[in-house]
Amino acid sequence: MERVLQVENLCTEFKTERGMLKAVDGVSFEVREGEMLGIVGESGCGKSVTSQSILRLYDEKSFVRYTGDVRFHDESLLTLPEKQMESVRGAKISMVFQDALSSLNPVFTVGDQIMEAILIHQKRTKAEAKAQAIEMLNMVGIPDPARRFHQYPFELSGGMRQRVMIAVALACHPQLLIADEPTTALDVTIQAQIMDLIVDMNKRLGMAVMLITHDLAVVAETCDRVIVMYLGQIVEEGRVEDIFDHPMHPYTMGLMNSIPKLDTAKATRLYQISGTVPLLNQIPVGCRFAPRCPYATDLCREEMPGLSRVTQTQSVRCHYRNEQNGGFVEEPPQYEAG
Ligand SMILES: Nc1ncnc2c1ncn2[C@@H]1O[C@H](COP(=O)(O)OP(=O)(O)OP(=O)(O)O)[C@@H](O)[C@H]1O
Ligand SMILES: [Mg+2]
Structure with a gap:
């Protein structure tokens, strides 16, 4: 399958008062066309920094240093001029964050916000963009989309707002969606609906998805491959069945x-x-x-x-798992309880 994104030896360092802090250290992986890649690991392992670095969302002038390579098809995103980067963000690669309320602008209607995404990146008349925005609202399962189009974010429930976020993210038919804990703030039933929506978009539009989540059950159910991160590095990577049926790293x-x-x-x-x-x-x-x-x-x-x-x-990434022993140990190791 064709590669959509290739991350090679990515390092992200923050400039702080205590010196440079390397939050991502030598991360390499690829995302293939149409696949769902899960990224898991405890809080603070560098999942969000990795995904934000792909789109260069931190301010490079004062705050951060990126090294390595992030290739999106033939373009090297870490060195792409900012102007061209703007045509990648939101159009070719989109991102959905955990907190829809703070990501949507409270003073514009949801329709305006979807239309804006369309008008910036696609050559459309206003009327066409409006029709497309309503279609997007319909596609993400918002009932009565023509009426909802004119509402403000505060008039919608949390689940509806998250759907609107996804509509904004998908408005330009990105080839890659980065979803960073897209359902954490929602209740369990709505979480399942939003995940179903993302999986549906993945299947229907062939859009690749990088799904960052703490919910391993969701990863098992939806992803093709999984990356496990620990303290800024990848410690294990494999197909979902590998990672769930035969995890090798003690972490x-x-x-x-x-x-x-x-x-x-x-x-x-x-x-x-x-x-x-x-x-x-x-x-x-x-x-x-x-x-x-x-x-x-x-x-x-x-x-x-x-x-x-x-x-x-x-x-x-473990001294005691290698090709000679096929990564297998004779006795499944037992952890001490507690
Ligand atoms: N803007 C920043 N400045 C300095 N350090 C940062 C910054 N953002 C993140 N970090 C540090 O980088 C490390 C990785 O953070 P990151 O947000 O990527 O973790 P995460 O895996 O997404 O965790 P969570 O599951 O809680 O979202 C953490 O030690 C964090 O404190
Ligand atoms: Mg995070």
């Missing part, structure tokens, strides 16, 4: 163990990875996960393992 195993299993007859203990994600100015030497890893050895504490391909479809 991924910990994340997987923290999903309650309702369907097994055997009672499964719920594990929790101990400790918390370190701050960026306290990055451990060696494997970044070593201080929290129940299997860590001296080697792990001294040397950072590379991300290496262990099977055809799965890569892992």
